[in-house]
Amino acid sequence: MFDAAVFGSLFLTLFVIMDPPGITPIFLALTAGRAAKVQRRMAWQAAAVALGVITLFGLVGHQILTYLHIDVPALMIAGGLLLLLIALDLLTGKTDEPQQTKDVNVALVPLGMPLLAGPGAIVQVILAVQNHDSVAGQVSVWAAIIAIHVVLYVTMRYSLLIIRVIKDGGVVLVTRLAGMMLSALAVQQIINGITQVIHAY
Incomplete structure (x- = not known):
């Protein structure tokens, strides 16, 4: 009832x-000046x-695609191009970090969406839910979704400690490595989408 390969991949x-x-660092910048208790609540x-x-998108994403008459290969290619843009931002160090505003709950916007639940993640979840329709596949997909959000919470919750351990240089290094991995995933997804289109026609 559990597919480790599907879980690990997603x-x-x-x-x-x-x-x-x-x-x-973005979380720290957006929550700067707030009490530790408030920062913990905003992380959650x-x-x-x-x-x-x-x-939401995992549950109704397929219906949205059907309503808009979008085929999976088209979504794969579009998603791959989108991931490639994100990868280039990570590799070049381009960031658009919003300034923290005390009158706005930044945990909702922009942290929750679109920084965390961005277009790239949404596309991947829609594809994963649609492509793994077995019970084991679905359990693994949703387990991966929950697990990554637990990691996100823990990371933000202990962000002050993490920064002290890996320093700014460590964050930059991890971000660059993530960009390289994501660019490879993006290109592979575009290739898979084009291959499906060729086989279909």
Whole structure:
């Protein structure tokens, strides 16, 4: 009732896309000046919002695709191109870090969405849910989704400690490695989508 390969593949893909180490400095910047208790609460809220958004698209994503008459290969190619753009941002160090605003709950926007539950993660979840329709596959997919959000919460919850351990240089290194892995995944997904189109026609 559990497929370790499916779990591992989706978990690693979401880990690279959602980038828990990379979100750490952004989380600290957005929650700067707030009490530790408030920071802990915002870490939980951000992870919960992201999980809610991802779950919504995981449950109704197939219906959305059917309604819009979008085939899986088209989604795979579009998703691959989107992942490639994210990978390039990670590799080049391009970040758009919003400034923290005390009047806004940044745990909801922009942390929960779109920084965590972004387009890349949403596309991957829709594809994973659609491609693994067995009981074992579905259990593994949803286990991976829950697991990555637990990792995100723990990472943000202990972000101050993590920064002290790996330093800014460590975060940059992990982000660059994630960008390389994600670019390879993106290219492979584009190739798979094109291959399916060729076989279909």
